[in-house]
Amino acid sequence: MDTHKDIERLSTQAERYRRCFFPTTNAERKATYVRLKHGELVRPHRNVYARSDYWTALDVVEQARHVIRTLAEQFPHRIFAGLSAASMLHLDHGWHLHAGDPVFITTTGSAHLRNAYHKLHRIYMYDPDVREIRSILRDDGTISMRLTDVDAVLDSGLIGMVRITSPARTLVDCALRYSFVDVLPMFDAALRRGLTRLEDVLDICDGLRVDCGPVMRALHYADSASENGGESACRAVILDGGFVKPKLQQVFVDPRNEMVQYRVDFLWQLADGKSVVLEYDGMRKYVDLSMTKGRDIRQVVQDERARESVLRDAGVTTILRTDYEEVKQRHPLYCKLEEAGVLKTGMRLLV
Numbered sequence: 169m170d171t172h173k174d175i176e177r178l179s180t181q182a183e184r185y186r187r188c189f190f191p192t193t194n195a196e197r198k199a200t201y202v203r204l205k206h207g208e209l210v211r212p213h214r215n216v217y218a219r220s221d222y223w224t225a226l227d228v229v230e231q232a233r234h235v236i237r238t239l240a241e242q243f244p245h246r247i248f249a250g251l252s253a254a255s256m257l258h259l260d261h262g263w264h265l266h267a268g269d270p271v272f273i274t275t276t277g278s279a280h281l282r283n284a285y286h287k288l289h290r291i292y293m294y295d296p297d298v299r300e301i302r303s304i305l306r307d308d309g310t311i312s313m314r315l316t317d318v319d320a321v322l323d324s325g326l327i328g329m330v331r332i333t334s335p336a337r338t339l340v341d342c343a344l345r346y347s348f349v350d351v352l353p354m355f356d357a358a359l360r361r362g363l364t365r366l367e368d369v370l371d372i373c374d375g376l377r378v379d380c381g382p383v384m385r386a387l388h389y390a391d392s393a394s395e396n397g398g399e400s401a402c403r404a405v406i407l408d409g410g411f412v413k414p415k416l417q418q419v420f421v422d423p424r425n426e427m428v429q430y431r432v433d434f435l436w437q438l439a440d441g442k443s444v445v446l447e448y449d450g451m452r453k454y455v456d457l458s459m460t461k462g463r464d465i466r467q468v469v470q471d472e473r474a475r476e477s478v479l480r481d482a483g484v485t486t487i488l489r490t491d492y493e494e495v496k497q498r499h500p501l502y503c504k505l506e507e508a509g510v511l512k513t514g515m516r517l518l519v
Contacts, residue, residue: 172199175209179219185303185327186230186311187237188218212269213239214285228263229255235271237303240330247274247298249291250341253332256301257315257363259339260353260397265346272341274333291341296333297372303328315363336368340376343383348408351382353400355390366390393417399433402448402495409502410512412436414446420482430475432484436510442485444508449491 174196182189191197200217203209210223213235226234232255236248248256250272251265268287275290284290302314305325314323318331332338335358343351358364366387373380389407393416394400407413414434422428434446476487486508494500 172203175199175203179209179217179222182218182238183222185237187234187241187328188212188216190215190217190238190242213271213287215242228266229261232266232269232271235269236330237328239271241328244329245331247293247296247331247333248272249274249293249296249333249338250289250345253338254342254354256330256332257335257338257358260357260400261342262350262353262397262401265350293333293337297337299332299334301330301332302326334368335363336365336372339364339369339386340372340380340383343386344378344380348382348385349401349404351386352389352404353394353397355386356392356394356400357397359390359392360394389413391416395433398492398495399448402446402490402501403434405495405498405501406434406505409498409505411502411505412511412513420479420484422478423481428478430478432479438509438511440509442509443483444486444488444505444510445479445484446488446490446505448489448495 174193175191178189178191178196191200200209204211204217208220209217210220211217212223212231216235216238218234223231223234232252236252236256239246240248248271251261251270252272254261255266270289271287272289272291274293274296276292276294279290279292281290298318300316300318300320302316302323303326304312304314304323305327306312307325311327333341339351339355339358342354359366369383369387373383389404391403394403395417399416403414403416414436416434417431418435419429419431432445433448436444436446438444479487488504488508490501490504494504
């Protein structure tokens with residue numbers, strides 16, 4: 169199909185600004201509809217369009233951000249909340265939460281409207297604490313994202329703005345909607361990046377007339393030492409299984425060369441003096457700056473053997489490994505921990 173100059177212009181500018189486009193004239197609407205029917209365009213949300221090849225190259229979370237930025241362009245005063253705010257804040261979470269392409273906004277009216285658009289979900293808030301995520305076009309043509317207060321001085325080069333609930337309120341809303349395994353990565357990420365404090369989350373809960381038990385549990389176990397969402401989800405599954413909370417990112421030093429140090433994902437120190445290490449997804453964190461990248465498989469194997477040798481020399485008794493599939497299934501991971509002697513909550517542990 170021949171290109172349409174207006175659609176080409178709209179889509180090109182939208183892609184540059186990391187959002188989708190929307191037609192504003194009858195001619196643009198007609199051209200958009202024709203290209204949608206022919207598969208050249210996709211419509212992920214009402215009156216939100218993107219080129220098919222561009223859209224499919226984005227991951228699920230970035231697709232959600234594109235939709236949110238577009239809706240913010242259409243409705244500047246709309247405040248995005250819950251999972252939508254978490255996505256804009258780049259809080260770690262599983263892609264499965266985006267099934268059905270939900271978009272969450274705040275409302276001061278009813279959260280349940282008849283004949284409401286099925287992808288748009290409302291969360292009631294009387295007077296939400298609001299932040300703005302501003303898209304700034306730099307001189308070199310790149311775009312930076314900046315989290316600011318609503319009354320902050322406007323930035324030069326501003327090309328877009330998304331209003332969201334505060335990080336603390338976002339965590340509360342997500343914890344009240346999703347499982348512990350789903351939200352612990354969000355809490356860890358928010359603390360790790362200094363987006364909020366535990367006290368801020370507690371203040372939000374104090375003002376709500378709902379059971380904030382799920383929020384309290386996430387707060388209790390949240391840990392800024394967790395390095396990524398995968399490790400956070402793995403830890404949440406471990407805690408869900410009733411196992412004692414592990415120590416995170418503990419450093420072990422080679423007794424023969426103190427310059428060689430290795431960090432481990434999870435560590436349990438048992439009452440009998442044994443130490444159990446669990447590594448998630450085969451990710452290796454070398455503290456020793458002399459380690460090089462781009463190693464071949466043989467070198468990786470050799471490095472892994474050397475790493476295990478150092479850990480054992482440093483006092484580690486058992487080294488376990490797990491991955492995404494085991495964490496998802498849970499039972500294989502639980503069996504490994506039980507066989508290694510990792511205790512359940514309530515059993516005596518030497519801390």
